[in-house]
Amino acid sequence: MAQQLAIIVLVDIGNALETNTLEGNTYLFDNMKLHGSEGQGTGDLVTAIHGAYWRDGSQATEQVLNWLPYSLGSIPPTVPRSYQSDRARQSDEQALAELEAVTAKAGAPGADPTSELDHIRQVAGRRVKTTRRTRGRLSGQKVLDVTGQVVTEATAAYSYPGPVITDIYGQAVDEKIMYPAEYGSPDLVTDGWYWSATVDSSRPGTYAYTMRIQLHKLVQRGGETLWEPVNLTCASKLLITSEPKRNGFTGAGLGWLPIAPQAAQPQTPQPQTPQSAAPQPGAPQFPQSAGQPQAPATPHS
Structure with missing residues (x-):
């Protein structure tokens, strides 16, 4: 099953519209900080993607990216x-x-x-x-x-209205490292749409990509108030590494989970009952446990 990875795109819309650029006004986060992502909380995020392969060298799992844009200093989308x-x-x-x-x-x-x-x-x-x-x-x-x-x-x-991602392109897309597309979703926070991509994690390297983000500026025109769209761009990178498929619990190769040996529990001695000298007719006969002497078999006539 593909791994899910979220990338938060937080935009300071007021400053971005004033300076007409997203540089210095965008803050990117993902959930791979402990796995090698760099530049968390800045506009220079490098998202770490661990590509896994089987013993024969074939790709073991894909990576799925989900971009979630939010506005800084606006009414919360929740x-x-x-x-x-x-x-x-x-x-x-x-x-x-x-x-x-x-x-x-x-x-x-x-x-x-x-x-x-x-x-x-x-x-x-x-x-x-x-x-x-x-x-x-x-x-x-x-x-x-x-x-x-x-x-x-x-x-x-x-x-300001929340930022809207309208396109994702660049080196990672041109070299077919990832395949982005806009998908429908029942999540009302994203207005029913969100951008996602499947990443080919079998090709290690660093790949850049660009997001086209649409903001809205309030203007007065002809005595009317309008939201005027403003299109800006924001760049980011993917860092794909390759490692063998391993057990997430033990860090070792795939296989059975190791079970720690249990200490021998002291056994409570059971009272022994005297055995009858001769078996009763029709009673089932059971073999004696190992270590006890067995009576010689009686030959049949």
Whole structure:
């Protein structure tokens, strides 16, 4: 069975959009630190892959890679799926309640409907327009900050949508070391899609590959708020080593697990019963245990 290996791609989206690069703004992790991976928590991760082979030299097992992109400084992806919609509905309900209060006291002396309506607009927040390129989870949602509150000012800090891997290419793919593809998944954290690859672990060496990652920047265009996609790239490497297939418990070759010899337990002496001089007719006859003298057989007539 193929071995599963996860690679976390953590992106500081705010700094990446400001500098227009993922260099210095990406932090990579995998679960092979104790097996030789280097550069954990940096943008220079080298993922260790142990290729195993049988005694005849044939490949014993494959390696399966799974890339999981996450955003640094955004709303955690583990919140309920309807979290953003719930927050947007709550802000709408609050804005409607305040609008009813303004309507009820319209015409009253000292009332300033203009300032009150401006406050209601801030409470309602900004809703992002749906475009052909931002359908799905980004469709029609309001802009929230990292605490889950609706953003009321254009200059306020806001939570970015999670990064999306759109392609994996480079030396490792060109030389057919790994075969990446996007797969469907019931996991809602990844929006139902994730990137995975099968690695040919029978070819030791270091191989580079590149991920194309799509970020989204909030822009104002024609009086509307839009998520504008920004495509950047991030590089990483695979380090494939080769070793014989071995037992994971003992570190030795394949075979039976060794069982430690058990110490001899002292036996409790059993009371002996006197044996009858002659066997009873029809009673079964059993051979005596080794070490006891046996009676000579009686010849038949």
